[in-house]
Amino acid sequence: MSILVTGGLGYIGSHTVVELINHNFEVVIVDDLSNSEKFILNNIEEITGKRPIFYPFDLKRKELLSQVFEAHIISGCIHFAASKAVGESMIKPLDYYENNLFSLINVLQEFRKRDISNFIFSSSCTVYGQADKMPIDENTPLKEAESSYGKTKQMGEDILKDFSRAYQKRVSLLRYFNPIGAHPTALLGELPSGIPNNLVPYVTQTAAGIREKLSIWGDDYPTEDGTAVRDYIYVVDLAKAHVAALKKLINSEEQKVLDIYNLGTGKGSSVLEVVKAFELANNIKVPYQICPRREGDITVAYANADKAEKELGWKSETSLEEALRTTWEWQKYLKEKSQ
Numbered sequence: 001m002s003i004l005v006t007g008g009l010g011y012i013g014s015h016t017v018v019e020l021i022n023h024n025f026e027v028v029i030v031d032d033l034s035n036s037e038k039f040i041l042n043n044i045e046e047i048t049g050k051r052p053i054f055y056p057f058d059l060k061r062k063e064l065l066s067q068v069f070e071a072h073i074i075s076g077c078i079h080f081a082a083s084k085a086v087g088e089s090m091i092k093p094l095d096y097y098e099n100n101l102f103s104l105i106n107v108l109q110e111f112r113k114r115d116i117s118n119f120i121f122s123s124s125c126t127v128y129g130q131a132d133k134m135p136i137d138e139n140t141p142l143k144e145a146e147s148s149y150g151k152t153k154q155m156g157e158d159i160l161k162d163f164s165r166a167y168q169k170r171v172s173l174l175r176y177f178n179p180i181g182a183h184p185t186a187l188l189g190e191l192p193s194g195i196p197n198n199l200v201p202y203v204t205q206t207a208a209g210i211r212e213k214l215s216i217w218g219d220d221y222p223t224e225d226g227t228a229v230r231d232y233i234y235v236v237d238l239a240k241a242h243v244a245a246l247k248k249l250i251n252s253e254e255q256k257v258l259d260i261y262n263l264g265t266g267k268g269s270s271v272l273e274v275v276k277a278f279e280l281a282n283n284i285k286v287p288y289q290i291c292p293r294r295e296g297d298i299t300v301a302y303a304n305a306d307k308a309e310k311e312l313g314w315k316s317e318t319s320l321e322e323a324l325r326t327t328w329e330w331q332k333y334l335k336e337k338s339q
């Protein structure tokens, strides 16, 4: 059974490709390499012993996409391909809408034309905004997203709800909390592009001496230690959830399914807790300074992931320390590679 994985050389995509291969799926990757590197394909092969089929092009190129569907019998898709830099999305909103929505619609048109079902969408907890109560379950009302990036995720979900309803398709919307960590082989991980915005890549690069000091954005939040709280989920655990969600769609007897799952650990950790856990896991100091709050940040977000456990038999298994240890191993691998 061939599964199309768009953005399959990216951070979460590549980890998911490995899990799919481990579960005997044939994988066809389309990735335009805009935020990923070709060597990841070799590394996937090194981990799994199988080289997935790979097409390097932008999903906005409909003719090329059609040819992929002509060449392979595609039975489902996990759609990761999207631009994801929150700050950049505020400066270039049209590029974000064009890239994230046209790519999605082009794949869905192929599904409609060829009568294919089983579609998994890479969504985000960002669709909830600052939720009124914690933990966040799937019935929590969505608020207007803070960023254009967040809006593309909300719109993507809406498009898929209509797609599932009107064409009787099986769809799963996976709302990730904060993915972190790298593959235990240290052959896959998050690739730095410029100065990291996200906490864990910044912590890692500071420990490696690439950045001088971590700025902690605010210690006056109404939380235990004053720093903001998030739910950090290990990327391999997250990848496994995709396989579970896909299998559920494939095995469903219903023609039309609309699944929505929060994927998190269910536990909130503060910025300071993450820094301490990183130091403990890797026996290395992370210099930091306290700075004013970052605009647009929310105080706290963590998941209630009970639905995924009940319906997918999936739950997060890896501790924060272990996830942060893999991140550091990946950083060391990147350093060796660049020498």
Ligand code: UD1
Pocket (backbone or CB within 6 Å): 086, 087, 124, 125, 126, 150, 177, 178, 179, 197, 198, 199, 200, 202, 214, 215, 216, 217, 218, 228, 229, 230, 271, 294, 296, 297
């Ligand atoms: C961000 C995005 C979110 C996206 C997610 C992907 C924003 C507003 N939201 O979430 O849409 O889905 O990444 O993982 O950008 N922090 C520091 N110093 C740093 C970096 C971060 O103190 O150098 C703090 C932040 O203030 C925040 C926490 O660490 O409290 C986590 O930040 P980050 O990793 O950027 O994730 P989110 O903001 O939760």
